[in-house]
Amino acid sequence: MNTLFNNLDVFTTGFRTTIILFLVSGFFALLLGTVIGAMRVSPVPALRAFGTLYVNVVRNTPLTLVLFFFAFGYPKLGLPEIDFTASAIVGLSLYTASYVAEVLRSGVNTVPVGQAEAARAIGLRFIQTLTVVVLPQAFRSVLPPLFSVLIALLKNTTVAAGFSVYEAGAIRAYLAERGEPAIVVLLWVAFFFVVLVLILAQLQRYFEKKWKVAR
């Protein structure tokens, strides 16, 4: 207990950053993932190809390397400077978006064919069919895997500790220097992650109940 209360500053700063990283990257990952998922089912062959390429490349690259690129490669591009937290958010969003896209694509496949056919029959175009009819239903049916992706994102934020982001993954390094026993520190970190994951799981159950599809 003392390990926690004597170093509350480190724990609160760390987990606050973790939660910010999670919320912001989660938002952008969902957004971008939806766009890429839409690309993968779109009628334009070039967009389909790009979506497939993106998902295949990003899903096969370790997150550490993605973050590495934005921390060390990006500054050499001569573009406007961004700070390390922002670059971690960009990396996490791009990485997670590929998983969101995959989940959504499998979700689109679960929507009954008649839905899209009916949409086309009343004259909706592809974008309308997708955004008004298919995607809303797809989202509901993929809630469990989508939340798995979000939970994975929450845990993946720890990797950013190696790239100058002061979050939960960095707590051990800080407190090791203060002479705290590593096992106690890490058990607390793990405990808070379990709590956060439980909250997310609760949220998932709430949405599942709320958006239950009657078929």
Add this chain to the structure above:
Amino acid sequence: MTSVLYDAPGPEARRRHLVFGVISTLVILAVIAFVLWRFIATGQFSAQKWQIFSFPRVQQTLVQATGATLSAFGVAAVGSLVLGLVLAVGRLSERTWLSRPFHWFTELFRAVPVLILMMMLYYGLPPAIGVRWPPYTAVVVALILYNGSVLAEVFRAGVESLPKGQKEAGLAIGLRNSQVMASILLPQAVRAMLPVIISQLVVTLKDTALGFIVTYNEILFQAKFFGSQVQYGTPIVPSAIVAGVLYVGMCLILSGLAKLAERRLRRSQKVSPAPAAEV
């Protein structure tokens, strides 16, 4: 098929798609060209920064590091498959006193980031209980605990997706619960979930890269070391490119296997589409 989402394109739409396609291809090529151009302009592709990779000793180290990555992955993959099966079977048990602990175990290790697990196994646990093991052990055990728990859920989902009749038929011909599980349910579940299982193994392979945190001498660890070599111009970006090519290459091979498995399955029988793996 997804083509149900749009009508077959007519000549006008096809022309529009072509324009779209050309534009988006140009944009993507422009982005790639811009990145390459900036890297060249800042000397990232200069001979000096790549010189370090021309030394036999450096190449040897890279080969060793790749071996270290693959060896950690191999053991972790087999271990997490075994652990996953054990956990799934335990959790599916009809005796609550047996399935509860398995349930908690699975949920716990799914919730803790694998990076924190590795730190715990390397920096936390050994001094606390007075033992000592190499970084390799910490990396492998952490990967097994995490991916085993994830795979347990995959197996469980696979078993639960099977028609009820499978189990009932097994019981009806006098098989015991364990026999039904081992010879009827699990083989079908593994088969149905093969693509997900393999993509989870890709995640395992990628996660070995976190081993550098506990000083395991794998690819990323060595890449960072090469990046610190001042007399060769601190080739941080070139090292990252080399590591990236190695990782993406290995993962693509594994993913290729996943695709192959998926295609064979689709051809051989109708199985429910598998949900995506965790990240």
Add this chain to the structure above:
Amino acid sequence: MALFRTKKAVFSAAAAALALALSACGGDSGSGGSGPSASAPYTVASNASLSGSPTFDKMKSNGKVRIGVKQDQPGLGFMDAATGQYSGFDIEIAKWIAASLGYGADKIEFKPIPSANRESAIQNGDIDYYVGTYSITDSRKKQVDFAGPYFITGQGLLVKKDNTTINSEKDLAGKTVCSATGSTPLQNIQKNFPQTKAQSFDTYSQCVDALKNGQVDAVTTDQAILLGYSSQDPDNLKVVGQPFTTEKYGVGVTKGDTALRKFINDMFTNGKDTWQKVYNSTLGKSGTKVDQPAVDNY
């Protein structure tokens, strides 16, 4: 293109390299020859003996001495990835101790040990002693013993050569400073310089890269480490100001091995000339003059 050439070379050499790597494991690292050690200011003792030191007995039965060092600190403890040669101030100190104990450069096995694993490597007997920017602190003294100090330094600042605004730690307000994640210098900045923005990476090399990219204004850690970087790249980097904390570098030895600790301390005390020559041939190249500290025979 270079990438493909390299990759091809890697794979074609793979089989041979693996075989080589297996046979070359350990042994050849750090054999002397090039660098400052060519004209070493110390000689290998011919009949060294040390009674009551379990570490010395182990060296004798091994027929070699295993020394824990850093491999990524230019100027202090550094391994050339291409040749496997170790160089730097700490390396020379380590060789000097080995020579006094009767072990020439060919009988030394250097083991790169990162900061986080130093105590456990010493406690487990993986190494006979450790020389690598190892600060003597009370909490570490509970786990290992220290000979020395052989060098005194403190938190310093590394900036770009053309930087004129940062001349000491007093100029840090509103600036961005980089150090190793969670390290004491970083926590010191966060605590005592609240107007300074702190950034952190796993290694100082990455901080130095961020400095060159212009993402941070200064890198802070032990001045000795910073001198190592500036002496490698004097056209772009410089160390400014005086150290504003005190760090004493010691040689880590097994807890309780008083005989070895005393032996090394005596060697430092009686070897003032040797120390100066070792310093001049390594860190001294940066132009900074430093005196040898008195040992602390606790």
